[in-house]
Amino acid sequence: MKYVLLFGLTFILAAARAQDFEKRIASHRQEYKEEFLKTPNSPLKEGDLTYLRFFEPDSTYRLRAKFVATPGSEPFAMLTYSGMRKQYVKYGELHFELAGKEQTLNVYQSLDLRKMPQYRDYLFVPFKDLTNAQKTYGGGRYLDFRMKDIEGDNCVLDFNKAYNPYCAYSEGYNCPIPPRENHLEAKVEAGEMNFGKEH
Numbered sequence: 001m002k003y004v005l006l007f008g009l010t011f012i013l014a015a016a017r018a019q020d021f022e023k024r025i026a027s028h029r030q031e032y033k034e035e036f037l038k039t040p041n042s043p044l045k046e047g048d049l050t051y052l053r054f055f056e057p058d059s060t061y062r063l064r065a066k067f068v069a070t071p072g073s074e075p076f077a078m079l080t081y082s083g084m085r086k087q088y089v090k091y092g093e094l095h096f097e098l099a100g101k102e103q104t105l106n107v108y109q110s111l112d113l114r115k116m117p118q119y120r121d122y123l124f125v126p127f128k129d130l131t132n133a134q135k136t137y138g139g140g141r142y143l144d145f146r147m148k149d150i151e152g153d154n155c156v157l158d159f160n161k162a163y164n165p166y167c168a169y170s171e172g173y174n175c176p177i178p179p180r181e182n183h184l185e186a187k188v189e190a191g192e193m194n195f196g197k198e199h
Contacts, residue, residue: 018059025057025160032163043170051196055135061159061190065096067107067150075111078126080174081139081167087111088176091123092150094157099186105157106181107145121147126178127162129188136193137168140178162191169195 033052036044044052069092077085088108095104105125113119128140141162149155165175 021059021062022057028161029054043166043173048169048197053193053196055160055190055193057160058190059160061188063096063098063157063159065094065105065155065157067153067155068093068095078108078176078179080176081165082172082174084174086174086176088124094125094155096157098184098188101186103184103186104181105184106179123147123149124176125182126165126176127182127184127188128178129184129186131187131189135189136191137164137195139165139167139175140182141165141188141191142176159188159190162188164192164195 033049036042036049037046070090073090075087075089078088079085088110091107091109093104093106095102097103105127108124108126110119110122110124113122123145125143125145126140127143129136132138132140141164143157143159143162145155166173167175
């Protein structure tokens with residue numbers, strides 16, 4: 001009887017955690033949609049938001065990653081899909097396991113944003129994976145971090161928050177192309193999917 005009660009309690013706690021996780025992702029996605037309506041150069045209008053599509057929240061894509069800082073990295077020009085280049089510096093690396101394999105993603109900092117007090121702690125992870133051009137945008141997706149998200153050598157990497165660049169919705173934007181080092185040999189079936197409207 002004791003084991004039955006213990007199993008039941010474990011099941012209830014796991015269900016509660018899953019429900020809480022889904023609520024947090026739903027709240028994050030609602031804020032994400034609202035941001036399009038607040039941003040002056042947004043490619044989407046209110047009527048376009050219904051065409052935004054996402055994978056179901058999946059906590060297995062919320063990973064604990066080891067962060068390795070890369071001080072002294074040289075600035076470089078990251079190519080964008082418009083042909084323009086933007087200045088970034090490699091801030092560090094995220095090491096984690098996905099699809100049974102050890103993976104690495106580089107974390108970058110924009111030199112332009114670093115000059116602005118409100119954005120100087122912003123970090124950027126552009127990446128590609130094996131869902132691109134099928135279930136997700138062919139040009140890859142992005143993840144954002146703040147420096148405070150990194151605690152020592154640990155960081156939570158939540159692919160449920162992966163989002164599309166503006167180029168997925170419209171022409172004329174300078175969207176950074178994920179560097180070759182950030183191409184994952186795995187499927188990331190989490191986060192934002194292909195936009196559901198032609199442009």
